Amino acid sequence: MALAARGINALKRAGVYEELAHDWVxxxxxxxxxxxxxxxxxxxxxxxxxxxxSISRHRLNRTLLDIAVRRFGVDVRFEHRLESADFDAGIASVRDLRADRLVPVRMRPLVASDGAGSCMRRAMHGAHLIEAREEDxxxxxxxxxxxxxxxxxxxxxxxxxxxxxxxxxxxxxxxxxxxxxxxxxxxxxxxxxxxxxxxxxxxxxxxxxxxxxxxxxxxxxxxxxxxxxxxxxLGTVRAEPWHVRGMAALIGDSAHAIVPFHGQGMNACFEDCLYFDACVARHPSWEEGFADFFAARKADTDAIAEMALENYREMRERVADPKFQLQSALSRELERRHPQRFISRYSMVMFHEEIPYRVAQARGRIQSRLLGDLTDKVSQLGEIDFDVARREVEARLPPLAQDLSSVMKL
Ligand SMILES: Cc1cc2nc3c(=O)[nH]c(=O)nc-3n(C[C@H](O)[C@H](O)[C@H](O)COP(=O)(O)OP(=O)(O)OC[C@H]3O[C@@H](n4cnc5c(N)ncnc54)[C@H](O)[C@@H]3O)c2cc1C
CATH class of the missing domain: 3.30.9.30 (D-Amino Acid Oxidase; Chain A, domain 2)
Incomplete structure (x- = not known):
């Protein structure tokens, strides 16, 4: 799996980065x-x-589980499967697969990170408590x-x-x-x-x-x-909201699974944890914390879902196209010349955890049009008029700092 700045930032903030950092390429x-x-x-x-x-999924899972148990005293129960949830009674039913026995669990609350095919999300949706769509x-x-x-x-x-x-x-x-x-x-x-x-x-x-x-x-x-x-x-999950009262909440792929073509699913999930922590900490009740998490995060996860879909076309088709290669080269050059205003969309997503996905998407759209216009009649980087390019960058793209002034501080 590809781990990038957002994932690394979250792992650092959780104090678990050091134990993982030697395992990747x-x-x-x-x-x-x-x-x-x-x-x-x-x-x-x-x-x-x-x-x-690049890190192996297996190794990452094992190391994180080991840290959770050893350092944070988490009680891990394997072979237990959530099967249903009764939101009137506030009880979830979990099957102990080894004993083949149904165990009732009080949701006080229950935070479900059960992935793209989330049983909890389907239970919330089945009870008409949230909207949810799975787009294959x-x-x-x-x-x-x-x-x-x-x-x-x-x-x-x-x-x-x-x-x-x-x-x-x-x-x-x-x-x-x-x-x-x-x-x-x-x-x-x-x-x-x-x-x-x-x-x-x-x-x-x-x-x-x-x-x-x-x-x-x-x-x-x-x-x-x-x-x-x-x-x-492969598919995209869109749900709204991600919680039922203060009783149960969704996090990670269960709330917003995306296609894997930007290498961001796991990174976004790790970033979720930072937002979740901050939102829950600043409210007296779980319900307000969950609602705040959804409000703070939804636009960003929608944005990365779209960008991940777009990246599939880019990876399988466009990377081999000379026009795309010229635009990539120009994009890197503009970033070198105007770092306060122009950062390629790929870099904003992968290397700049301080830039929310929705900002990367919005600026990326402007940049894409700009790159298209500047390369319309040229076939090599040497033919670009960089005075014109500078004027266009300044006219179309406000300084990044301006777009980041209202971003939630984690
Ligand atoms: C082919 C592919 C490549 C990918 N590559 C990347 C990449 O390079 N970089 C990146 O950032 N992301 C990547 N992703 C996305 C990434 O795998 C996911 O975003 C991430 O694993 C989601 O984490 P999660 O904890 O929310 O869910 P998951 O990792 O899916 O974990 C869900 C857990 O819940 C358990 N579970 C499921 N149902 C139940 C139930 N009913 N009861 C109890 N437990 C249950 C599962 O066994 C599992 O342990 C890729 C995805 C795919 C499919």
Whole structure:
């Protein structure tokens, strides 16, 4: 998983960063693998410390659980599944799966972080206490692995997020600390290039060889994994509000799951914790704290949901387009020249935790139009008139500090 500034900030504020920081691999940019086998690097930021970090989901989960138990005395019960909630009685029903027994739990309150398919959200919605929509993407994903080379060496560039963009679909790979890579194939669920048509080993092999010939040899276990690993579903969850009185609240994916193409789902969830803490602390009742959390956070999670959807198109299609590459280069140059006003949208989202998602989205729209106008009739960075560009930046983009003056202090 990609961990970026928002996640790191929250981990630091929770005092757990130090125990995690040695487990990840920095990624400096996207390494694009073209159809003919050529590669090109697209740096993520303009400063050397603007990197994102690749960390194994398994290791992150284990470390956080371990810290929760060891340092904070959290009582963890595995194999217990929330099955329903009665909001009149204030009781949730949790099944102890080992004993196959239903345990009533008083919601005083119950904060549910049960993920995108949240039982608690569905219970709230089923009782007509909140609005909730689950919007499935017509694309799914499959995890495959690229093992380490001899002696734990990396068989692809180590410090990059690898992307094989193929228009309607793509393959990506993130480095792990042990020399391996975790690859994820994103495909439409139906259609000729979709999961539904890859029904046997022969078709899978033909598909992989046709579209990703350079990587096939690096995935010796691909056919077994393709069969054994489930096809994951992707979607966006929109709910409103995220709580029922002072009794139960949603946090993380249960409230606002997003598609994974900006690498922000987990980062947004960690950031949620900071907002949740601050909102609950400044009110005398849970109900007011929950309501404040929703009010403070909803516009931001809506914004990242949209940006994550837009990024899918960017990663699978646009990264290979020369116009996109020119605009990325211009964007980095404008950021170097006008850092108080212009920061690429990607950087605002990934490297600037002080900029709320909604501000990044709004400024990103203005910047996108500006980049389009400035590159309309040019094909190289050298042809840009930077005096005109400066005037346009100053006219269209207020200083960032102005947009941040009313942001909630955490
Ligand atoms: C393919 C993919 C790649 C991703 N990559 C990234 C990335 O690079 N960077 C990033 O920031 N985000 C990424 N994400 C998003 C990230 O995984 C999620 O945003 C994040 O895990 C959400 O955390 P959560 O704790 O809210 O929910 P989850 O991580 O889904 O955890 C929910 C927990 O609740 C438990 N649970 C579920 N139902 C019940 C129940 N009824 N009773 C009790 N327990 C229950 C589950 O077992 C699980 O332990 C990715 C997502 C996907 C699908």
């Amino acid at each position: 920095p990624m400096h940019g996207r390494l694009i693998h073209g159809r003919e086998g050529g590669t090109s690097m697209q740096p993520y930021g303009v400063h050397p410390d603007e990197v994102i970090h 993407l017509a694309h799914g994903y499959k995890e495959l692995s690229i093992p380490a080379g001899p002696g734990g060496s990396y068989v692809l560039e180590r410090e990059a997020l690898h992307v094989w963009p193929r228009g309607g679909f793509m393959l990506i790979a993130l480095p792990n600390a042990d020399g391996s890579f975790t690859a994820t194939l994103f495909l439409p669920t139906s259609g000729p290039d979709g999961f539904a048509s890859l029904t046997d080993r022969c078709r899978v092999e033909r598909f992989l060889r046709a579209h990703f010939p350079d990587v096939v040899a690096l995935m010796p276990d691909r056919l077994r994994e393709f069969e054994a690993h489930p096809t994951g579903f």
